[in-house]
Amino acid sequence: MNKAWMIGALALIGTPILATAEAAQMERTEASADAQAYIISPQDGEVVGKTFKVKFGLNGMGVAPAGVDVKHTGHHHLLIDKDELPAMNKPMGGDVIHFGGGQTETMVTLEPGEHTLQLILGDKNHVPHDPAVVSKKITITVKGD
Numbered sequence: 001m002n003k004a005w006m007i008g009a010l011a012l013i014g015t016p017i018l019a020t021a022e023a024a025q026m027e028r029t030e031a032s033a034d035a036q037a038y039i040i041s042p043q044d045g046e047v048v049g050k051t052f053k054v055k056f057g058l059n060g061m062g063v064a065p066a067g068v069d070v071k072h073t074g075h076h077h078l079l080i081d082k083d084e085l086p087a088m089n090k091p092m093g094g095d096v097i098h099f100g101g102g103q104t105e106t107m108v109t110l111e112p113g114e115h116t117l118q119l120i121l122g123d124k125n126h127v128p129h130d131p132a133v134v135s136k137k138i139t140i141t142v143k144g145d
Helices: 003-023
Strands: 036-041 051-059 073-080 105-109 113-122 138-142
Touching (some): 036 113, 051 073, 073 105
Antiparallel strands (some): 036 051
């Protein structure tokens, strides 16, 4: 096989990989100045069963499914037991729970013990807004059976 052809083919194969890596660094969408995400329930300090409902709240912006490009809208992402927020300049990954359909509540099942919950709004591409719209982190206790 011709070495020049192989090098050319490898160069072409590498191009999409580089383009994908560059695309991972995305421009952030502007958030409304008064935007505020919050957890309606459970309340901070509440004791809940293993499976419980989490209700999301949002003021100053609208909720829209992922992919919808409307100014000052986004969709929720739930962080469970996270010490740090996700990267601000790329789409949030599998370490957060995505609600790309525009959902405003969910059922969660956790092991007994203390857990933290926090919301962060993502834009049409799952990238946090600028500035990030993040709820207060709450602590709950999941009781055993």
